[in-house]
Amino acid sequence: MTDRPISIKIAGAAARVVVPGDPFEVSCDSNGCRSNCCTMSAPIILNPYEIALICRERAMSYEDLLDIVETDRAKAFPLVMLPRDPACHFWTGKGCSIYRGRPLACRLYPLGRVFESGTSYLVHPELNICSGLTASPSPTVGDYLRSQDVELQMVMADHWIQFVSEIEQLPLQDSPVTSVAFHMLVYSPDTPPAQGPIDPTLSLEQRFLLRLETAKRQLPRFLKIA
Numbered sequence: 001m002t003d004r005p006i007s008i009k010i011a012g013a014a015a016r017v018v019v020p021g022d023p024f025e026v027s028c029d030s031n032g033c034r035s036n037c038c039t040m041s042a043p044i045i046l047n048p049y050e051i052a053l054i055c056r057e058r059a060m061s062y063e064d065l066l067d068i069v070e071t072d073r074a075k076a077f078p079l080v081m082l083p084r085d086p087a088c089h090f091w092t093g094k095g096c097s098i099y100r101g102r103p104l105a106c107r108l109y110p111l112g113r114v115f116e117s118g119t120s121y122l123v124h125p126e127l128n129i130c131s132g133l134t135a136s137p138s139p140t141v142g143d144y145l146r147s148q149d150v151e152l153q154m155v156m157a158d159h160w161i162q163f164v165s166e167i168e169q170l171p172l173q174d175s176p177v178t179s180v181a182f183h184m185l186v187y188s189p190d191t192p193p194a195q196g197p198i199d200p201t202l203s204l205e206q207r208f209l210l211r212l213e214t215a216k217r218q219l220p221r222f223l224k225i226a
């Protein structure tokens with residue numbers, strides 16, 4: 001017996017909950033497909049770890065990335081989003097130009113990950129159209145996740161979700177100043193992740209975690225909401 005839901009609503013549409021043992025297989029044509037996950041889709045909300053991966057993969061500055069992404073605020077919380085309509089900036093027509101640094105949403109597609117009441121679920125949203133699904137799959141969801149190398153990104157995403165849930169408790173003002181503070185302290189991989197000397201041997205993951213810890217302390221002071 002399990003308490004996990006069978007289905008969760010996302011944007012008003014059903015998303016079937018899946019587990020690693022469920023049969024699942026996707027065959028992507030290297031030339032892309034007609035129902036492509038890289039085109040004609042909703043923007044991908046990026047976390048700072050994914051931003052750092054993209055900037056490293058393309059050797060680009062955060063300032064240059066800001067010319068590509070869209071920004072917004074949701075209940076005062078600043079967001080950075082990668083548009084996919086009509087096509088993702090990194091789509092070449094034959095594949096992803098930042099494949100090693102692609103975001104978690106791209107690795108999971110057509111699966112997704114949602115948080116409900118503090119629990120994360122893997123889901124297969126009916127809105128995620130994919131022409132590469134195999135009718136009688138023999139591999140499993142777990143095999144697919146391993147093939148897409150999602151484990152580290154899921155761990156980093158969990159840290160991000162924890163950070164967001166803590167910061168959302170602050171009385172953030174829905175203002176440009178809040179956005180500036182987030183771009184500087186949270187999102188930009190080009191600003192130091194902490195004050196003082198930074199160990200140059202820190203990995204991207206260690207810098208991301210250090211940045212979140214620093215931002216938790218500095219955001220309230222910067223925004224004068226301590």
Ligand code: SF4
Binds near residue numbers: 090095102
């Ligand atoms: S980052 Fe790569 S895999 Fe993700 S939507 Fe863009 S082109 Fe596609």
Ligand code: SF4
Binds near residue numbers: 130132
């Ligand atoms: S995951 Fe599906 S939609 Fe995306 S490229 Fe592969 S076959 Fe196409």
